[in-house]
Amino acid sequence: MSPINLAIVGVGKIVRDQHLPAVAANPDYRLIAAASRNGTVDGIDNFRSIEEMLSAVPAIDAVSLCMPPQYRYAAAEKALAAGKHVFLEKPPGATLSEVADLEALAAEKGLTLFASWHSRYAPAVEAAKTLLSGTTIRAMRVIWKEDVRHWHPNQEWIWQAGGLGVFDPGINALSIVTHILPRPVFITAATLEFPENRDAPIAAAITFTDARGLDLAADFDWRQTGKQSWDIVAETDAGEMVLSEGGAKLSVDGRLVHAAPEREYPALYERFAALVKAGRSDVDLAPLRHVADAFMLGRRKFVEAFHD
Incomplete structure (x- = not known):
């Protein structure tokens, strides 16, 4: 099969840090175009809009959409309508309904739609899933705390309605939890802390359970300075499981049992290529x-104003 002629839309930090290196290292792809209001990619054709790009470069086979979620539906609909396979950065959209509509359109067109969750491809996530599938889970705690000023400096879109606020990183934790647990969970209560000058939360405390009464709680916070916390701790009959550093390391009763080099985005693009070749989609909306x-x-709990 010839390489997939790929275009990227929304050239920002995550594209430069992760998408471009992953695509460059994968022989299944040939990056031929990009569209962005604020960035360009050297060595390929660049456009200001996806409409302009799709019109000018008909050879595009697939489009990777990396703009903020509030703007992703319109771009994805245009790409699918033009007969292109679509890779969606996380979260796949601003609402469940719009992603469901994209899934139906992709099926109608016989195209691939991939809702990507990069944290599921962290090195130790599959090992954690295997461990939990073979034991009884008594309780689980998710601690996902980081410094928004470090990771999202001066990014206003994340504080706007639809930008998700602290759920922008928190959804990474949810993507892991929904993947490694053997049964579906559902929320029973939540407290969301909104800065008085923002439309998205800066912190969230959430409790979940499942059909068997699992004790599961998550604590998301964007105000942490110093060492960042991306940990999932489970009390099980096999011991205390700690999936730490965003899924990079797995320990049981304090003993490191799995660690490997990080390659989340290379794995995402391998998955997307496999889906395109197989003529399938992967649109898991659980997170x-x-x-x-x-x-x-x-x-809702209102807290002091947040200023960058």
């Missing part, structure tokens, strides 16, 4: 559904 449920069920 985004939990975010929607938290906003639906959550109690």
